[in-house]
Amino acid sequence: xxxxxxxxxxxxxxxxxxxxxxxxxxxxxxxxxxxxxxxxxxxxxxxxxxxxxxxxxxxxxxxxxxxxxxxxxxxxxxxxxxxxxxxxxxxxxxxxxxxxxxxxxxxxxxxxxxxxxxxxxxxxxxxxxxxxxxxxxxxxxxxxxxxxxxxxxxxxxxxxxxxxxxxxxxxxxxxxxxxxxxxxxxxxxxxxxxxxxxxxxxxxxx
Numbered sequence: 212x213x214x215x216x217x218x219x220x221x222x223x224x225x226x227x228x229x230x231x232x233x234x235x236x237x238x239x240x241x242x243x244x245x246x247x248x249x250x251x252x253x254x255x256x257x258x259x260x261x262x263x264x265x266x267x268x269x270x271x272x273x274x275x276x277x278x279x280x281x282x283x284x285x286x287x288x289x290x291x292x293x294x295x296x297x298x299x300x301x302x303x304x305x306x307x308x309x310x311x312x313x314x315x316x317x318x319x320x321x322x323x324x325x326x327x328x329x330x331x332x333x334x335x336x337x338x339x340x341x342x343x344x345x346x347x348x349x350x351x352x353x354x355x356x357x358x359x360x361x362x363x364x365x366x367x368x369x370x371x372x373x374x375x376x377x378x379x380x381x382x383x384x385x386x387x388x389x390x391x392x393x394x395x396x397x398x399x400x401x402x403x404x405x406x407x408x409x410x411x412x413x414x415x416x417x
Contacts, residue, residue: 214298215289219282225270226278238275243325246271251327254317269309271327281329288336295343300395304388308335311387311416312380319379331380335388337363342392386416
């Protein structure tokens with residue numbers, strides 16, 4: 212397990228960078244100005260050519276609580292994906308899920324919204340677990356129905372109820388993570404029409 216700690220380290224480094232620019236107040240809430248300075252996602256900047264924000268924003272968090280919650284979930288879910296699918300597929304799923312989440316956030320949200328956080332990519336990992344669980348449902352059906360599906364619905368419900376949560380990024384990440392998982396396939400799985408369909412669906416959502 213190497214990739215999950217590496218992603219978590221990047222997120223922590225970016226949070227410390229925010230504190231350096233913003234002061235200790237960033238522990239409670241990072242200012243929008245500093246968030247934009249270090250790479251948060253904002254439609255006007257993306258449209259002006261700063262498309263890298265669609266990825267850098269995944270590693271930026273608005274508060275220490277925001278960081279801790281996302282890193283805890285990432286550690287639980289990410290280590291499973293890394294074990295199930297391997298490091299290369301895991302990295303691709305995480306990045307493409309984050310990209311899809313950031314893009315849908317730009318499309319759906321009001322132009323005034325500045326977004327950041329790993330939750331879109333994490334929802335993509337949820338989607339990947341759904342795909343993995345579906346393929347191994349004979350042995351993982353209880354885990355899938357008892358933990359993963361309820362966890363997804365609970366997080367979507369929280370996004371609907373709690374203000375300030377970028378639900379569009381969550382949905383975009385979930386869709387992107389599911390499709391790219393279909394495209395990449397599972398360990399020791401031969402290429403098939405299913406993989407081709409996954410590639411086409413991923414390209415369509417992008």
